[in-house]
Amino acid sequence: MGELRRxxxxxxxxxxxxxxxxxxxxxxxxxxxxxxxxRRVHRRPLLLVAAVAAAIATAVVGTVWGAxxxxxxxxxxxxxxxxxxxxxASPATARPVAGGQLRFGVDAETPGGWCLPEAQLSxxxxxxxxxxxDTLTVPANDGHxxxxxxxxxARSVVHDASFTRWxxxxxxxxxxxxxxxxxxxxxxxxxxxxxxxxxxxxxxxxVRSITVVDRLTVQVATRVPWVAFPATLWSSGxxxxxxxxxxxxxxxxxxxxxxxxxxRFVVWHLNHDLIVERNSSYWxxxxxxxxxxYLDRIxxxxxxxxxxxxxxxxxxxxxxxxxxxxxxxxxxxAARAIHxxxxxxxxxxxxxxxxxxxxxxxxLTARRALAAAxxxxxxxxxxxxxxxxxxxxxxxxxxxxxVAPTVLGIPTHDPTRARELVNQYERDTGTRLAFDLVGDNxxxxxxxxxxxxxxxxxxxxxxxxxxxxxxxxxxxxxGGDYDAMLWSTSTGSDPDVDAIWWQSxxxxxxxxxxxxxxxxxxxxxxxxxxRSQPDPPQRDALYEAATRRLTEQLYxxxxxxxxxxxxxxxxxxxxxxxxxxxxxxxxxxxGVHPVVGLWRDH
Amino acid sequence: VALPAKAGRRVSLDKPREELGGDESQLVExxxxxxxRFAAVVAPFDVEPDDLVQEALARALRVRPLAxxxxxxxxxxKAMLHIxxxxxxxxxxxxxxxxxxxxxxxxxxxxYPSDLALLKTLPPDVRAVLYLAEVEQWTFxxxxxxxxxxxTAARARASRGRRTLRSVLEADDG
Numbered sequence: 179m180g181e182l183r184r185x186x187x188x189x190x191x192x193x194x195x196x197x198x199x200x201x202x203x204x205x206x207x208x209x210x211x212x213x214x215x216x217r218r219v220h221r222r223p224l225l226l227v228a229a230v231a232a233a234i235a236t237a238v239v240g241t242v243w244g245a246x247x248x249x250x251x252x253x254x255x256x257x258x259x260x261x262x263x264x265x266x267a268s269p270a271t272a273r274p275v276a277g278g279q280l281r282f283g284v285d286a287e288t289p290g291g292w293c294l295p296e297a298q299l300s301x302x303x304x305x306x307x308x309x310x311x312d313t314l315t316v317p318a319n320d321g322h323x324x325x326x327x328x329x330x331x332a333r334s335v336v337h338d339a340s341f342t343r344w345x346x347x348x349x350x351x352x353x354x355x356x357x358x359x360x361x362x363x364x365x366x367x368x369x370x371x372x373x374x375x376x377x378x379x380x381x382x383x384x385v386r387s388i389t390v391v392d393r394l395t396v397q398v399a400t401r402v403p404w405v406a407f408p409a410t411l412w413s414s415g416x417x418x419x420x421x422x423x424x425x426x427x428x429x430x431x432x433x434x435x436x437x438x439x440x441x442r443f444v445v446w447h448l449n450h451d452l453i454v455e456r457n458s459s460y461w462x463x464x465x466x467x468x469x470x471x472y473l474d475r476i477x478x479x480x481x482x483x484x485x486x487x488x489x490x491x492x493x494x495x496x497x498x499x500x501x502x503x504x505x506x507x508x509x510x511x512a513a514r515a516i517h518x519x520x521x522x523x524x525x526x527x528x529x530x531x532x533x534x535x536x537x538x539x540x541x542l543t544a545r546r547a548l549a550a551a552x553x554x555x556x557x558x559x560x561x562x563x564x565x566x567x568x569x570x571x572x573x574x575x576x577x578x579x580x581v582a583p584t585v586l587g588i589p590t591h592d593p594t595r596a597r598e599l600v601n602q603y604e605r606d607t608g609t610r611l612a613f614d615l616v617g618d619n620x621x622x623x624x625x626x627x628x629x630x631x632x633x634x635x636x637x638x639x640x641x642x643x644x645x646x647x648x649x650x651x652x653x654x655x656x657g658g659d660y661d662a663m664l665w666s667t668s669t670g671s672d673p674d675v676d677a678i679w680w681q682s683x684x685x686x687x688x689x690x691x692x693x694x695x696x697x698x699x700x701x702x703x704x705x706x707x708x709r710s711q712p713d714p715p716q717r718d719a720l721y722e723a724a725t726r727r728l729t730e731q732l733y734x735x736x737x738x739x740x741x742x743x744x745x746x747x748x749x750x751x752x753x754x755x756x757x758x759x760x761x762x763x764x765x766x767x768x769g770v771h772p773v774v775g776l777w778r779d780h
Numbered sequence: 781v782a783l784p785a786k787a788g789r790r791v792s793l794d795k796p797r798e799e800l801g802g803d804e805s806q807l808v809e810x811x812x813x814x815x816x817r818f819a820a821v822v823a824p825f826d827v828e829p830d831d832l833v834q835e836a837l838a839r840a841l842r843v844r845p846l847a848x849x850x851x852x853x854x855x856x857x858k859a860m861l862h863i864x865x866x867x868x869x870x871x872x873x874x875x876x877x878x879x880x881x882x883x884x885x886x887x888x889x890x891x892y893p894s895d896l897a898l899l900k901t902l903p904p905d906v907r908a909v910l911y912l913a914e915v916e917q918w919t920f921x922x923x924x925x926x927x928x929x930x931x932t933a934a935r936a937r938a939s940r941g942r943r944t945l946r947s948v949l950e951a952d953d954g
Contacts, residue, residue, distance in 0.1 A: 201816075
């Protein structure tokens with residue numbers, strides 16, 4: 179037999195036959211689904227450049243706009259890896275009761291589905307995904323008010339002396355919902371899919387290669403020492419591990435998720451509900467040895483209007499909701515019959531982001547002028563009802579890179595100084611200080627945009643405002659088609675993961691998620707050095723220097739921190755997640771509330 | 781045209797429909813091995829051959845009961861080829877979009893060494909012709925009928941494939 183024939187023969191024998199009966203049975207199911215319920219099967223759209231860019235922005239990135247208003251859809255970013263301790267106002271838990279159904283109102287549908295390497299997930303999408311998929315690592319309380327990342331699906335994640343080779347050993351005996359075993363090959367296929375996808379291609383640019391060592395061991399080689407790589411393996415719960423069969427089935431990857439998670443996918447009706455049921459062979463147990471999860475079934479329903487979501491909760495038509503509306507959260511928190519769980523650290527930060535690649539904000543005087551003209555406290559009082567925490571820097575307390583505000587030299591609201599700076603800019607450049615301010619088209623964002631414009635005009639600036647739908651706004655940010663933009667960035671995480679928002683390049687070239695279009699060599703060096711610095715104090719120092727650089731250069735005017743809360747009726751318990759598989763204490767980070775430990779009274 | 785009986789082809793000639801009694805399971809059982817091998821050759825490498833067979837059978841089922849096809853094997857093979865070709869086009873478009881966006885695709889290509897890598901570079905229809913001609917040893921006229929193309933086109937595809945694979949063939953000759 180010639181070489182060509184031999185190769186073709188080998189090719190013809192690849193894969194694992196499941197037999198004619200199984201193939202026919204599955205074919206009948208597929209044929210029946212499409213014929214009887216055509217709206218249930220959603221093909222992934224063709225991703226053109228703009229769509230890919232938007233996908234990167236929404237899925238890898240921070241939020242277009244993370245503020246908190248009624249009737250606002252969430253557009254959270256995904257590659258945030260939070261660092262937080264919980265601030266959970268959940269009831270004292272009795273012994274968990276198994277069984278029952280939970281009706282869960284989420285704040286947005288995920289129309290693109292759950293093919294994670296390509297999915298554009300809002301916080302709601304991540305919540306649904308966390309029911310179906312597990313991640314290799316998860317955040318845990320480090321015992322010092324911060325967070326560390328511990329193995330979950332992985333049994334261990336260890337690095338070599340140079341931090342350029344990470345060895346991921348998997349737990350044995352875990353199976354996907356379709357019965358396939360979790361193996362190193364499956365994980366390698368997932369990591370490859372993430373690397374190849376538009377969403378994580380940028381975030382994983384420093385991954386050099388992925389190698390299957392043996393049945394349960396994967397090795398990841400990186401281009402540079404990557405100290406915080408385990409944080410990236412969690413990525414706000416975004417980097418779930420899907421069954422190879424799901425990844426291979428391009429037609430159904432988005433609509434038929436198959437993970438190893440506590441719940442298995444049952445059915446999805448777009449804009450109506452997505453139902454998952456208990457994975458009876460789930461691998462995790464609680465601290466008393468009971469098999470998780472407790473609930474039989476969860477019905478996720480998208481309820482995009484915050485007020486309607488709250489009414490549904492209060493009327494009992496749903497048992498739990500997610501909300502990033504601080505006013506609504508406060509109101510519900512005040513109601514005795516409602517329990518609210520939040521992540522104390524790990525929210526997004528809302529800011530005015532400058533496009534520093536062109537006039538007028540390529541000029542530091544112009545940025546200083548706007549910073550002096552803006553009164554964030556007034557904006558927070560008027561638009562946010564004082565329900566959010568003022569931000570003066572990107573990283574909140576407890577996250578490496580946070581600097582004591584007293585030593586930061588924060589710009590203060592000073593209308594007189596603002597006028598002086600406007601005059602100075604106009605003298606220096608011979609042009610008026612005029613700019614357009616872009617925000618998303620939600621009612622709340624419009625309010626804030628108008629307030630900022632009003633304050634800037636009072637200082638003598640010429641301001642036009644534009645409101646865009648989120649996808650268009652993201653494209654405007656990527657393309658640099660704006661002067662200043664109301665923006666939300668995921669920063670409540672390890673700065674290693676969040677550095678990507680400010681780096682001018684990645685190992686693959688231009689960084690499309692450098693939304694401010696920064697080309698700051700000093701900042702690039704600090705962020706790159708932070709990635710590879712293993713000594714914690716020195717690492718902190720590097721990221722603190724990066725924060726000071728961001729502040730000095732005024733690439734953003736920081737406004738406030740934002741969060742997603744899980745709000746439940748009193749019949750629901752377990753918002754404090756159960757002990758982690760390695761025995762570590764869990765922590766709620768970046769508004770990602772695990773559903774594995776939820777249970778309800780009968 | 782009475783073609784020689786080969787795995788998964790011309791079932792209606794091998795075994796008349798009446799004899800099968802409309803039993804789809806029996807029909808698929810007879811065709812399965814050949815269809816699966818064909819699927820393994822034409823499917824993208826990250827797609828399980830069975831999945832491609834399933835999808836093609838599902839398409840066939842949406843049209844009419846399987847037992848009502850005159851030549852189910854041929855229909856399913858053509859369907860698999862169309863699906864594989866569409867998937868390849870989709871994947872190429874996606875890659876081009878990424879290249880424009882992120883500049884380099886090299887760093888994201890999988891690094892699993894394989895002597896089948898060269899075959900992967902061929903379009904599915906070329907792989908299909910080469911497989912049917914080289915391994916199943918069909919004539920180009922038969923291949924053309926089965927895949928719904930002209931004999932000239934089938935020969936051209938095989939020629940193109942062999943040219944691309946010359947390095948392998950030369951190694952074989954050496």
